[in-house]
Amino acid sequence: MSGPKAFRIVTRAEIIAICRRNLARLDAAIETWTSSCWRNGTIQQADVDKVIARRDELRGLLETDRFIELQKQVPAEISYLQTDAERRAANAAEAEARSKLDGRRTKAAAQALLARFQATGIDVPTQIRDELTASGASSDRLNAAISKALLLYPTDPGQGATNRQRELADRLGAGERRISLEEWISQQPASAEDNALIRIDGLLGELKGLGIDPSPFSARVTALEGEAASRRPLIADSLLVDLATMIKDGRERARILGDLRERQAELSEMSSPEATSLRSEIDEALAGRSGDVPELIKRADFLIEAEVRAMAAAERRHTVLEGLASLGYEVSEGMATAWVNGGRVVLRKPANPGYGVELSGGSQSDLLQVRAVGIGNPAEVRDMHRDRDMETIWCGEFERLRSMVAKSGGSLSIESARPVGQFPLKIVPDLNASYEADVKATPRHLSR
Helix, strand or coil, rough: CCCCCCEECCCHHHHHHHHHHHHHHHHHHHHHHHHHHCCCCCCCCHHHHHHHHHHHHHHHHHHHHCCCHHHHHHHHHHHHHHHHHHHHHHHHHHHHHHHHHHHHHHHHHHHHHHHHHHHHHCCHHHHHHHHHHHCCHHHHHHHHHHHHHCCCCCCCCCCCHHHHHHHHHCCCCCCCCCCHHHHHHHHHHCCCCCCCHHHHHHHHHHHHHHHCCHHHHHHHHHHHHHHCCCCCHHHHHHHHHHHHHHHHHHHHHHHHHHHHHHHHHHHHCCCCHHHHHHHHHHHEEEEEECCHHHHHHHHHHHHHHHHHHHHHHHHHHHHHHHHHHHHHCCCCCCCHHHHHHCCEEEEEECCCEEEEEEECCCCCCCCCEEEEEECCCCCCCCCHHHHHHHHHHHHHHHHHHHHHCCCCCCEEEEEECEEEHHHHEECCCCHHHHHHHHHHHHCCCCCC
């Protein structure tokens, strides 16, 4: 198959550009991962250092021309970071909910302890009573108060508190302990967990992990805790619906901001004025100052696609022309522009007068066409045998061109090819000869 050919070419420069865009997206994913995990307190600097070290390893693949490995591993790394961030956020939300649940249990234990003391007639010092009933007391303070109060608790429930026990309590827990906090709580009758509050706590934790202030719901949660058990389900349902809606919106917002951050990273690999201008708009949007984020993403996608397509087409033309020049074909400055403007270009080879190759395509798609051509007057009689020989010679040259592209790190694949002689050799006018003839025929007026 040495006649007209249609082929696709992927250049080294194009592959490197793809790899750099992948690495830019990885940088954006790392930024999102780091921001999320720092916000919910689930990482330390050592974790960040490991991720950065892994990023540097992947950059090393580009420097050593291991392009295929990089293109496989970078998407996997991005997926891992996204999954890991979600896992850490879920763990943080769970820990937040568990902390609040423990707080409620501690508060209930303090109230139960006071009730037990009142039922058994044990006198509780004012300081400890105040600490056990403080509405805004933290779990740690309540635990400390319960620990002090348990010193008053007799081994035999039928006995009252002794002076020694009161003295120990007044001295804030110094001396002999009759029962531990853990023992006390374990002895309390088990009560059914308020599932609605547990779910609410989990959603509040997730809201916090998304970077959304959960404080607007604090008053509603406090009111819910103070409601009678019969009224809780109805109020809790309304609160759960509102929380779920806000979390859904928050997740969507986080997703599109992540997408926008990726586009910003890709545009950072482009230096056109349009890319620079759009990056500035994206910076403003990411800072929360202005910008329609979905619209910016659409514009970025359009610009990235256009710039990548234009860059790839220019690199393909350059690679083909450079390869043909090394094979002895005449390639002049501006020939690539002529190819774009005219849709095709003819290259002659001085070693084979009257013959050359015609290049076309590559503007609307990545498919290029090439064929051997005769250069001269289409009306003249042709030597068919020589035409076939030149097509055969071109076949060998095309294989050499393919080897050059592969050696430089690119690839060239044939989509279709016609056998030698299936079509008559295309004849193109010799524009140079026409120009010389016109010059000779033009009268010259010499100055006197």
